[in-house]
Amino acid sequence: TGQNVKAGQLLMEVYSPELLAAQQEYLIARENQNALKALPGKASFSLSQAALERMKIWDIPASELNRLTKTGEVRRRLALLAPTSGVVLNKTAVQGMKFTAGETLFEIADLSQIWLLVDVFEQDLGFVKSGQKVNVKVNAYPDDVLNGTVAFIYPTLNSETRTVKVRIELDNKDGRLKPSMYGEANLQATLTSQPQVTV
Numbered sequence: 001t002g003q004n005v006k007a008g009q010l011l012m013e014v015y016s017p018e019l020l021a022a023q024q025e026y027l028i029a030r031e032n033q034n035a036l037k038a039l040p041g042k043a044s045f046s047l048s049q050a051a052l053e054r055m056k057i058w059d060i061p062a063s064e065l066n067r068l069t070k071t072g073e074v075r076r077r078l079a080l081l082a083p084t085s086g087v088v089l090n091k092t093a094v095q096g097m098k099f100t101a102g103e104t105l106f107e108i109a110d111l112s113q114i115w116l117l118v119d120v121f122e123q124d125l126g127f128v129k130s131g132q133k134v135n136v137k138v139n140a141y142p143d144d145v146l147n148g149t150v151a152f153i154y155p156t157l158n159s160e161t162r163t164v165k166v167r168i169e170l171d172n173k174d175g176r177l178k179p180s181m182y183g184e185a186n187l188q189a190t191l192t193s194q195p196q197v198t199v
Contacts (some may be wrong), residue, residue: 001091005082008061011106013077014092019058026051030072043103059083074192084109111179114172116148118185119163127152127189135177138183144179146170148185 005011029047033038043111052065061081067073086108093105116136120128132150154165168185 001088003088003181004113005086005088005108006083007085009082011082013079013082017058019055019078020060020074020076021049021057023068026068027072029072032162056060076180082106082108084108084110109179111177112171112173113176114170114179115151116168116170116183116185118166118168119158119161119185120166122157122162122164125153125164128166128187130146132189133189135188136168136170138177139185140178140181141176150187 026048029051032045033048055065056062057081060078063081064078068075087110088106090107091105092103092147093099100103112140128150130150132151134148134150136146136148138144138146148168150166151169152167154167155165
């Protein structure tokens with residue numbers, strides 16, 4: 001937890017009877033397909049390709065599938081690789097553990113750009129636009145002014161605080177900003193005087 005990983009880096013190796021069976025099914029389907037091709041007048045249905053596609057759906061790395069198609073060797077353990085570069089925020093995987101489909105084993109986040117969620121009061125919302133530049137001060141670095149951009153204005157209003165969430169994107173290539181930090185955003189808006197209308 002906390003380590004930087006790169007896309008394609010080995011995270012762990014897993015053993016699964018289903019994965020083992022899927023590799024064996026592919027090899028059997030490939031042998032049968034080759035035998036069918038040798039028979040005259042027989043249309044070949046690509047069962048082996050269907051078996052490969054099923055393993056792709058399970059996110060088996062392309063390198064493992066290529067190895068299987070080239071060598072025809074079934075491996076008891078398959079490598080699982082990082083799908084993206086980022087920081088490991090949470091790692092529940094430990095050696096020897098059992099897990100089920102859909103269970104989260106690693107949480108990886110790309111923190112090179114982060115979001116700051118700010119609460120904007122209802123009466124100020126008209127001055128906030130997507131793409132607007134924002135100056136941000138973070139409590140951890142009070143002397144630094146960071147530059148951000150309004151990326152999204154949430155469509156709902158909090159009826160208790162009379163505020164709307166606004167998402168600001170900040171560059172964080174140096175990794176100084178951490179999730180859950182507090183900050184303050186200053187949005188520059190041009191005020192125009194408009195006549196009051198009473199309804």
